[in-house]
Amino acid sequence: MQTWQGLLQGYRDWLPITEKTPNLTLCEGNTPLIYSDRLSDRVGANVYFKYEGLNPTGSFKDRGMVLAVAKALEEGSKAVICASTGNTSASAAAYAARSGIPSLIVIPHGYVALGKLAQALIYGARVLAIRGNFDQALEFVRRSAEHLPVTVVNSINPYRLEGQQTAAFEICDALSEAPDRLCIPVGNAGNISAYWKGFKAYYSKQKTSSLPKMCGFEAEGAAALVKGQAIPHPETFATAIRIGNPASAHLAMQAVNESGGTIDFVTDDEIRSAYQLIASEGVFAEPASAASVAGLLKLHEGGRISRDETIVCVLTGNGLKDPDSAVKTSAVEPLVIDADEAQVTMALERML
Amino acid sequence: MQTWQGLLQGYRDWLPITEKTPNLTLCEGNTPLIYSDRLSDRVGANVYFKYEGLNPTGSFKDRGMVLAVAKALEEGSKAVICASTGNTSASAAAYAARSGIPSLIVIPHGYVALGKLAQALIYGARVLAIRGNFDQALEFVRRSAEHLPVTVVNSINPYRLEGQQTAAFEICDALSEAPDRLCIPVGNAGNISAYWKGFKAYYSKQKTSSLPKMCGFEAEGAAALVKGQAIPHPETFATAIRIGNPASAHLAMQAVNESGGTIDFVTDDEIRSAYQLIASEGVFAEPASAASVAGLLKLHEGGRISRDETIVCVLTGNGLKDPDSAVKTSAVEPLVIDADEAQVTMALERML
Numbered sequence: 001m002q003t004w005q006g007l008l009q010g011y012r013d014w015l016p017i018t019e020k021t022p023n024l025t026l027c028e029g030n031t032p033l034i035y036s037d038r039l040s041d042r043v044g045a046n047v048y049f050k051y052e053g054l055n056p057t058g059s060f061k062d063r064g065m066v067l068a069v070a071k072a073l074e075e076g077s078k079a080v081i082c083a084s085t086g087n088t089s090a091s092a093a094a095y096a097a098r099s100g101i102p103s104l105i106v107i108p109h110g111y112v113a114l115g116k117l118a119q120a121l122i123y124g125a126r127v128l129a130i131r132g133n134f135d136q137a138l139e140f141v142r143r144s145a146e147h148l149p150v151t152v153v154n155s156i157n158p159y160r161l162e163g164q165q166t167a168a169f170e171i172c173d174a175l176s177e178a179p180d181r182l183c184i185p186v187g188n189a190g191n192i193s194a195y196w197k198g199f200k201a202y203y204s205k206q207k208t209s210s211l212p213k214m215c216g217f218e219a220e221g222a223a224a225l226v227k228g229q230a231i232p233h234p235e236t237f238a239t240a241i242r243i244g245n246p247a248s249a250h251l252a253m254q255a256v257n258e259s260g261g262t263i264d265f266v267t268d269d270e271i272r273s274a275y276q277l278i279a280s281e282g283v284f285a286e287p288a289s290a291a292s293v294a295g296l297l298k299l300h301e302g303g304r305i306s307r308d309e310t311i312v313c314v315l316t317g318n319g320l321k322d323p324d325s326a327v328k329t330s331a332v333e334p335l336v337i338d339a340d341e342a343q344v345t346m347a348l349e350r351m352l
Numbered sequence: 353m354q355t356w357q358g359l360l361q362g363y364r365d366w367l368p369i370t371e372k373t374p375n376l377t378l379c380e381g382n383t384p385l386i387y388s389d390r391l392s393d394r395v396g397a398n399v400y401f402k403y404e405g406l407n408p409t410g411s412f413k414d415r416g417m418v419l420a421v422a423k424a425l426e427e428g429s430k431a432v433i434c435a436s437t438g439n440t441s442a443s444a445a446a447y448a449a450r451s452g453i454p455s456l457i458v459i460p461h462g463y464v465a466l467g468k469l470a471q472a473l474i475y476g477a478r479v480l481a482i483r484g485n486f487d488q489a490l491e492f493v494r495r496s497a498e499h500l501p502v503t504v505v506n507s508i509n510p511y512r513l514e515g516q517q518t519a520a521f522e523i524c525d526a527l528s529e530a531p532d533r534l535c536i537p538v539g540n541a542g543n544i545s546a547y548w549k550g551f552k553a554y555y556s557k558q559k560t561s562s563l564p565k566m567c568g569f570e571a572e573g574a575a576a577l578v579k580g581q582a583i584p585h586p587e588t589f590a591t592a593i594r595i596g597n598p599a600s601a602h603l604a605m606q607a608v609n610e611s612g613g614t615i616d617f618v619t620d621d622e623i624r625s626a627y628q629l630i631a632s633e634g635v636f637a638e639p640a641s642a643a644s645v646a647g648l649l650k651l652h653e654g655g656r657i658s659r660d661e662t663i664v665c666v667l668t669g670n671g672l673k674d675p676d677s678a679v680k681t682s683a684v685e686p687l688v689i690d691a692d693e694a695q696v697t698m699a700l701e702r703m704l
Contacts, residue, residue: 003385003525003526004382004384026384026386026634026635027384027385027386027403027406030356030382032356032378032379032408033355033379034378034379037452051379051408054379054406054408056384056403056406056634056635057636058670058672078704079703079704081700094634094635094636095634096634097631097632097633097634098633098634102703102704104700104703104704106696106700107686109686109688114679114686115675115679118675118678118679118682119636119671119672119675119678121678121679121682121684122628122631122636122671122678122681122682123631123632123634123636124631124632126703127684127686127687128686128687128689128696128699128700128703129686129687129688129689130688130689130690130691130696131688131689131690131691132691136691140691140693140696143693143697144696144697144700147697147701148697148700148701148704149704150700150704173355174355276474279449279474279475279476280449280475280476281449281450282378282408282446282447282448282449282450282475283378283408283446284409284446284471284474284475318410318670318672319471319474320410320471320670320672320673321672323467323470323471323675326470326471326473326474327466327467327470327473329474330470330473330474332473332479334459334461334466334479334480334481335479335480335481336461336481336482336483337480337481337482337483338482338483339482339483339484339488339492341492341495344458344480344482344492344496345495345496345499345500347480348433348456348458348480348496348500348502349499349500351431351454351456351478351480352430352431352454352456352500352501352502
């Protein structure tokens, strides 16, 4: 067992890396592929979780960010900048910190609780709040690169998707073949596009002999791709995919269509129930992650899963990112009794 | 690159595993060893972080728990039980969930905010709150195994330390040798004991040619080993090591003495400052984890670090476990300005 040295070294030949690209890493990638006994039984197939929550900052974003920040350094940037309040800003801040350059985060003033930014802040991000909305914040971020020596690491940065391909490589490496089907949450639609690119890259170099059906699942209240139009006010419990106007809509639909897959939505109740189901097998994922499993169950109920398929459900982030959802979802009152041995033994016996 | 299959498979020959031990895993272990440029520069040595926060439940406890629960299954137990409100209960609940058996948690009624238990609860733990104190809860847990088919997975379970040895193995495997010095937080004193056992096991089988100096660091307000007596009311910001009467005190002192290491305490201010220092390199650890780095800096200031030593600082848990500390520690108000391009550009320029 060789020690894992991170994505830029582990998948060097598959990424746009030059001799001048610094070997930046926080040991991202190499995340677990965990067999799910119960889901496999339930749908009559071989189901795995790709648990991206064990990336350094707790989400899949680290795969693209490590490459985006490394290329920024290679190109002489003095800072990275993004408009984000969630996983993207946390990841950008961590890799900027690791590189010794500042990370700048632009947010709309008054719309974001500072607690959401705690992770980015502890890594040292510098935050600018503008009196405007999120779209304006993003627009200022885009334009900033015209005036300042900074690199935008929002999803318009092309290296993000290049880096995110590596999750597909890891799945194929672990299974020694591509899975038959990939189930994946869809928010901004970049990740499904990146996986597809990765599966196709491996296939075209004969590393695998087949391609998976790409099955993307949006939250019902943010189902822009399913409905074929932007959702002005997206709403869902799964905050990480609460996106009404996916940046990579076109690429995502191409992945679904080329692969013979499907795009569908799942309800918040289905997501919540899948969130608990995943935890009940010992894997704690962010609510948005559960859209992949909720989607698989919906496909199964529709009779669309074949016997003995190999299926990978992508769990995009760590449940520890969102402790409030865990508290709300699992709110059970403990049984309270006196400190008396007979009573305690009886109570414990009943709990078995 | 072979895919990591977890500790029971990865270190099978080094653990008390039989043919009947189930191959339980959530892909624990195989955690990053991250070189710290800045700490290395500052102390004039080669300093690494062993980042245990990327274990499945976010702490080093998973290493011992996977073995403890696997052995419980092997021995026919119907449940696991512990008195804990933190990392131990989270880990026990996850592996019990994975195994399909209940996890029972006994806590003193009224002393524990339910939020602290959120992680264990989402994994499906069943909680009994007794009208008594923590020591009574632990005593009931110990006695429960006399009456019921349950296995206690508190630190009295001997497989916990056996499993925790694997972190020492991984460090030696990654460095192709033992480090010169290990810096590690000390709370219940089990982890330092387990690492020492692991380093000695590798040394005795000629996997390494030397042994590290074991340097353990308690929080000042919970420094039972340093002061040589139990602390009735331990207090520290680093809650995971707020323990006044370490269960493995004897083994820990043996590790320190046999290895020519040191046991010392660090102040909450030193821990807080180290917590930020670690994050400023892109690694987000629990406050208690930072005791190892605070301790290294204290040794350095005392002139006790030699040039070019190889030093590993153990970061025991993920910072996402304790978002409140991150919010409090990094509480900076963002700069607020109007949505005007010239102003935004000027503000960003000043932030570079």
